[in-house]
Amino acid sequence: MHPFVSKAALASAFCLVMQGATAQNKASLTDPAQMKTLLQKSVFDIDTSAKAVIIYEKGWFESFESAPVYKLERIVKIIGKDAVDDFARISVPASKRSLVRKVTGETYNLENGEIVKQSVEKADLIKEKITANTRVTKFALPGVKTGSVVHYVYQIDNTGYGLPSWDFQNSYPTLYSEYEINIPTILKYSSVSNTSVPFKEVTRQRSLEDCNACLYNSANGNLGRQTSIWVRRNIPAFRTEPFMSADANYLERVKPTVTSLEYPGYQFLLDNWEHATENVYYKNDESCGQVFKGNAFLLDPVNQIIAGKNGDLEKAKAIYAFVRDHITLKEESFNDYKALSDISEVYKRKEGNSEGINLLLIAMLRKASLEAEPVVLATRASERLHSFIVDINAIDYMIGIVKIGGQDYVLDASDKYMPFGTLPLSCYNGYCRIVSKKPDAVELHPDGLTDKTTTIVSLAPVKDKLLLKVEQKLGNVSGTLLRNELKEDTAKLKEKIQKGLSKLSTPLQLKQYSVNSLKNADLPLVIRYEAELPWNADKDLVYLDPYFDKLCEQNPFTLTTRKFPIELGYLSDNKYVFNFQVPEGYEVDDYPKSSVLKLSQEGLMQLKNTLVYDAENKTFSINCHFNQKTTVYTADNYNQVRTFYDNVIAEQKKKIVLKKNTPAQVH
Template sequence: MKALIFGLHLALLAPLCAVAQKSPVKFGEIPMVDMTMKIYDKDSSASAVILSDYGEAYVTVTAVNITLSFERHVRIKILKKDGFDQADVEIPLYREGSEEERITKLKATTYNLENGKVVETDLSKDGIFKEKFNRNINLQKFTFPNVKEGSVLEYSYTLVSEFFTNFPDWQFQYDVPVRWSEYWALFPEYFAFQKYMQGYLPPAIYEVKPKNSTDFRIDAHHWVMKDVPAFKDEPFITCKNDYVSKINLALSHITIPGQPVREIMGTWQKLNTNLLESEGFGKTVTGSGFLKKKAEELTTGMTDPQQKVAAIFAYVQKSLEWNGTKDIYADNLKTIFENKKGTAADINVALASMLEKIDIPVDMVLLSTRDHGFVREQYPMSSQFNYAICIVTLGDKTLLLDATDRFLPMGILPERCLNGRGLVISKTKHGWIDLKPNAKARTVINTELVLNPTGELKGKVKYTHEGYAAREFRQAYFAKGEQEYMKGFLADKAWDIESSEFQNQTEITQSVNQVHALLINEHVTVAGGMIYMNPFVVGQTKENVFKLETREYPVDFGKPEEKTYLCRLTIPDGYAVEELPKPKVMMLPNNAGRYTYSVSQTGNMVNIVSMLQINKSMFVMDEYPNLREFYNQIVAKQAEQIVLKKL
């Protein structure tokens, strides 16, 4: 960066700066119509509305330095208590080494209408604080004072950055509606940017205006969106940041007359080379010599490479606790082992380093977790990644390893990692690899129940959890303890538990079971010699999770799922079956999903088997109508009852 800045200074001896634009509103001048607003007319359900969101970014080049400036002015109307979270503001500040972006000219005011007059409450300096988010990001935070239903909140600031290659993106859409959103990005003519829109809302205005500043031309890119609807969060998406309407910007290269082109974005191969040679990544894997002795001790007498990998994996998984931070660079591994806790990068780089010490072919894989968003492979930027795992190659077998989760066996990635493709960082095998799940989320519920004429059910319910479902159970069970787990488990059930048994809680390579002996008194209806009973005493799908008629983004389950419910019901003497649910089989195209409902009766025994299988992780928008109707029919089928008649 310093060499680049020096070269630019030599080329640009005359100052180059922006031509300031104007915010569409003036700070402190709040129209009375906004102060008295009770409901936003374009979305009566809105808890708040962003009245105006204005931003302007520009680069200033002088003979002394180069700076990136980003000015922002936001005005928000609070309509309901649910909108109070809009009063909490976070501004990310990038940092590298001793340099950090800084905020200047920050001001924030709350406006309330009291006795017909507008009363202002300014943010005090002691209400502003900073906290670390990860290695390269700090968060400047503040909360507006005196916020009430009906308040208008307004803030503005200027962010000043020496990292002029980190040109800010602009988000038009949020989880509350936006009345006006406007962004100016002023690019010096020598700076070439990649620009791409995401989301499904086109801008009302997009224009490029050339502006002269001393000896250089500035291209002022201008976007406006009006009456932007709130982003409606639907189930089974990676993160909303992948789908909100947004303009993304990335500096590609700088072309100075008479000088070679200066690549900024570079290539994935260049990133690969840099990471292999960097501290905290490649050099930490091949260094960290203190781990050699322990790695050799753990694998003494072993000849099978996979057995060695398993021994090292188990040691790291049990020795180092994940602190919840996602990162791609590791700190000093000796300190990490002393503290017995670290980031995802600390743990997985440590795993790679120990494997490297016993000559296991291991590399690192960069990825973006589901809550961080997609990786756009056409834009080679390391900022798209926030996580690192290991990849081991044993003959023709490849293992993806993440030792951060103590409830997942070796070779099964945490669900947060199942997000498209990862980038292998390697001297010999650099490239992309699919991040596919090696397990399902499988649950089998087996009920054996005896029904008496008063409507009481007595028997047992057994849950068997496998794969990701077992991980979810173990995480809840060990986080709460058995007693608290049972309180939560029974919170929505009218069950009288006689006894409970748990099996294989600590054996993460096996399925985990819970068996409950119970009485159920509030599930069956008895009336006029008839008994009505839904066979699902637990696990019934009562409503369709896919509520929108159309969906503008994919359904991403993350991993395959399988849910099986078995009911073996003994009916009381003196009663006969009047009506049973009909068998049914449904399939989605290409066997992407399957639902089977079977019914049989032998004497006084009725057997119900319900099995739902989701066989692929991603459903695109064109597949949504079929998927939604598939779930509609499941809801309808599982609502059907068994009807018994007294003889």
């Protein structure tokens, strides 16, 4: 998460004293007999096909007397060679301000009936810079192979503010998983868990030793300390599936969140979204608070931009285009974060991070007397926000919203190829919060985003060839994606067209191409090209593939079964028009019949194919329309979705058959 705000009030409460914990699952580390049994074991009842099993893992988060600290310990049994690389090298990402230390690790192997232990050396630790604000500590566990048992521990000091979530579920099955937090009693918090087995709250810590899913809470008023411990046993492996949102939405996990900081004479509330957005964003002059100031330095520039513009919508579009086209997105570092998010500096330097650029946009819109406000959200890479759970730590992006004529327009000026009123796909992740004097919420659901594309294809004989002409008008989504892919390089476009032509059943030679509005994101992106298809007039029968732009070449849904819903990023509305002038001396002998393919009676997905042959004028045409009504399909509907796409592919593989006229048929 970007440090949108300086959470000084929370910082004063977060401090740490680490304390140990024991569990029966760790006994193999100190008992040679148990370790030997574990090393010899290759099949576990929890998953007989597992390539590795997590025997024990525990996370600690404590904050009491110094900076907040997180610690992790894990014991893993390696069963198959596919899992060796996952545990032979461990990477620990952390922010620039954090410190990874107290790294230990051991590998246990059974050689000639004896247990051999190898340890990580200090010299094995490697630290790398991943981004301006992210570092990763790497270490290799020596001698890891099939049959090994590995054990490693690390600690992260100064983890930042907020209570980390804990995932009980991993990509490998887990026998025992525990999470413990120790924090001051002046911090009030709530927690939300997502598990297949509900947590049972117990009153004695010893009760955790034999439960499947238990929670233990305790508080010591004299020490000003409170502890919570969650324990889960026998958790199946998590399998990520294509076309789903962030894993965090489905993993078995627990998410504790701070609701308030309270001590005599002071109260900092985060118990609901209204309080959270007010205290963390609206009142924060280093973040959203900037846009609600006077910002007199923007008066003259804004007046120049909107001069001669008629109506609020034209003014908003002009301001948006100015910020998008003149302010450069720059990767931030911890040292220059403030400058890149300070709107006066962003305007002066003509560069900023995404937050700074969008805050400048909002401030300029407000200077033009438009009703514009910041919106904070969690992108699709993060867990979705919920109206009933305040989770400031999940927020990782900021956009703008402007209300004009009773309509809301969402804006992100940090992407130079983004049209007015459109956002990156990652932003359409449900519940978001509007930051204002009267805070409100807005839903950004993928169902509200439709990508409309139209492809018109003509094919006609020219001398001894068939000339193919294609005009493709891309929608806002596909146009933005292509602009970002090409980066205004038309040579890349040529390669892309040629690659598409090479996939066709009949070879085509590209003759010319052009593109309109590649640099202007506010206009539709239109691609035109011509290609030649060899024509042999000596053949009695010719099989022609009329679908030069197929919906898909292969079924995108390859899994035989599915556990989680299908979640697409946007709605598709694709039109394909094909007009064919039949060459002299030939007629259409056979062609596919018109059809309508539907997913469910409601037509949640639909492909309508209308095919017409005009024998008198010797023309053949296809009008194909594919559209979707929703972006979410339940796992129960998965087989229907797969079958629908199988049918679409089969339909678009059908060919038209041209038959050479016999001499008697020639008029």
